[in-house]
Amino acid sequence: MSVGRPRRFDLDQALDKAMVVFWKHGYEGATLPELTEAMGINRPSLYAAFGNKEELFRRVVERYVSGPASYIQKALAQPIARAAIQQLLDSSIELLTSPGNPGGCLVLQGALVCGATAEPVRQELVAVRAAGLELIHERLKRARREGELPKDVDCADLARFVTAVVHGLSIQAASGATRKQLLRVAEVAMRAWPN
Amino acid sequence: MSVGRPRRFDLDQALDKAMVVFWKHGYEGATLPELTEAMGINRPSLYAAFGNKEELFRRVVERYVSGPASYIQKALAQPIARAAIQQLLDSSIELLTSPGNPGGCLVLQGALVCGATAEPVRQELVAVRAAGLELIHERLKRARREGELPKDVDCADLARFVTAVVHGLSIQAASGATRKQLLRVAEVAMRAWPN
DNA sequence: TAGATTCTGTACCAAGGAGTACAATACCAA
DNA sequence: TTGGTATTGTACTCCTTGGTACAGAATCTA
Numbered sequence: 092m093s094v095g096r097p098r099r100f101d102l103d104q105a106l107d108k109a110m111v112v113f114w115k116h117g118y119e120g121a122t123l124p125e126l127t128e129a130m131g132i133n134r135p136s137l138y139a140a141f142g143n144k145e146e147l148f149r150r151v152v153e154r155y156v157s158g159p160a161s162y163i164q165k166a167l168a169q170p171i172a173r174a175a176i177q178q179l180l181d182s183s184i185e186l187l188t189s190p191g192n193p194g195g196c197l198v199l200q201g202a203l204v205c206g207a208t209a210e211p212v213r214q215e216l217v218a219v220r221a222a223g224l225e226l227i228h229e230r231l232k233r234a235r236r237e238g239e240l241p242k243d244v245d246c247a248d249l250a251r252f253v254t255a256v257v258h259g260l261s262i263q264a265a266s267g268a269t270r271k272q273l274l275r276v277a278e279v280a281m282r283a284w285p286n
Numbered sequence: 287m288s289v290g291r292p293r294r295f296d297l298d299q300a301l302d303k304a305m306v307v308f309w310k311h312g313y314e315g316a317t318l319p320e321l322t323e324a325m326g327i328n329r330p331s332l333y334a335a336f337g338n339k340e341e342l343f344r345r346v347v348e349r350y351v352s353g354p355a356s357y358i359q360k361a362l363a364q365p366i367a368r369a370a371i372q373q374l375l376d377s378s379i380e381l382l383t384s385p386g387n388p389g390g391c392l393v394l395q396g397a398l399v400c401g402a403t404a405e406p407v408r409q410e411l412v413a414v415r416a417a418g419l420e421l422i423h424e425r426l427k428r429a430r431r432e433g434e435l436p437k438d439v440d441c442a443d444l445a446r447f448v449t450a451v452v453h454g455l456s457i458q459a460a461s462g463a464t465r466k467q468l469l470r471v472a473e474v475a476m477r478a479w480p481n
Numbered sequence: 482t483a484g485a486t487t488c489t490g491t492a493c494c495a496a497g498g499a500g501t502a503c504a505a506t507a508c509c510a511a
Numbered sequence: 512t513t514g515g516t517a518t519t520g521t522a523c524t525c526c527t528t529g530g531t532a533c534a535g536a537a538t539c540t541a
Contacts, residue, residue, distance in 0.1 A: 093486085093487080094485070094487070094538070095485085095486040095539075096487045096539095097537075098488065116399055116402075117400065119314055119315060120399055121401070122527080132489090133489065133491090134530080135489070136489065138530070138531080139488070144529065144530090193399075195398075200398045204310065205311065209315070217462065220457075248470040248473070249474060251458065251470070252475060255458055258454040259449070259451055259453040259454035260450055262394065263450055265398060266412045267412065272442075275443040276443060278443070279447040281478075283474050283475060288517080289508075289509050289515070289517070290518065291508055291516075291519075293519095294507095294519075317498070318499060319497095327519090328520060330501075334517085334518065
């Protein structure tokens with residue numbers, strides 16, 4: 092603890108509160124009054140602690156990736172590739188429809204499109220999505236090396252398919268689909284698995 | 287032509303210009319200066335002709351559904367169900383990656399999430415998406431009646447899967463994926479077709 | 482206890498948002 | 512030509528947005 096008046100709120104707790112707001116309304120749709128209200132702090136405190144709205148959002152995304160969205164790495168760590176993808180879908184659905192937080196995925200609805208000023212934020216989210224795709228791609232390449240996938244399977248195509256399904260599930264969740272419905276979609280999707 | 291000073295612009299042309307702006311930046315991200323500039327008219331003309339931003343957007347969505355997005359009905363009219371879905375995916379991809387207009391789908395990026403004031407707009411888009419799902423669902427039920435699908439197939443699940451894939455493709459397109467990449471994703475997706 | 486330091490809270494600022502008043506203009510009908 | 516009508520263009524209004532100045536308050540150090 093350094094000198095000076097101590098901060099009266101917890102940084103991580105405040106980030107979690109901000110996460111919910113951005114998740115629900117997107118980067119542009121989230122207003123500062125809404126953010127400060129949810130975080131339980133006033134505006135100057137927010138600016139002192141996080142810089143500005145954009146930096147706050149980046150911190151939130153970081154936290155989202157290493158927190159709620161960390162199920163991706165966990166799933167892909169499964170020894171059997173097919174089970175890894177299955178678990179990826181299942182745990183995606185669990186997060187997307189978790190009753191405690193807004194439906195859908197922050198990385199999608201944070202800024203799918205936006206006005207000119209938010210363009211850097213959009214670009215960042217595009218990069219985060221690309222990183223997710225790459226994780227899946229790497230896992231599938233490993234599966235093929237290890238003989239779990241036929242040699243004639245294109246791992247890039249399959250990875251992109253899996254990503255597309257996860258994104259599609261996210262949209263459905265954001266549009267009000269139930270967990271049960273999405274789990275059945277995942278079941279159908281798994282029929283595309285090569286054998 | 288009624289009395290009074292004649293309008294100096296074409297309503298439908300103006301709507302098409304506005305469509306591109308909303309498509310690219312979303313409902314909230316599109317500003318009135320940007321809209322009027324693209325439409326080649328000034329603000330009072332816009333308000334006189336379309337009411338306000340929200341009504342303009344609704345007109346644009348109508349036009350989008352009955353124009354660019356009408357490929358859906360066209361595809362589903364195919365006599366063979368499998369071919370209908372195949373064509374649905376292919377023509378989706380064609381629109382989503384058409385060089386002339388913004389990547390992705392207006393019905394998704396128009397307002398996936400938003401601030402409080404745009405909530406009615408978001409709801410409308412949710413309804414439009416639900417209508418699309420229903421079209422596919424009906425087509426699949428017909429296919430099952432006609433013996434093209436096994437009786438134990440759940441048409442609702444399959445329809446939702448197809449919808450999710452299309453939405454996933456839209457996200458990918460909005461994130462910079464190429465037409466070729468998406469066509470291969472569609473190929474993978476079709477492997478989930480029941481037989 | 483005094484000073485340095487950092488956070489909090491009120492109150493403000495400039496910029497940009499959507500929407501409109503009103504005079505000028507262009508057409509039709511008589 | 513004249514009057515009625517609807518559009519255009521300039522110039523506004525009001526509100527919300529993100530961001531900040533500054534004084535007061537709370538802590539640590541010496």
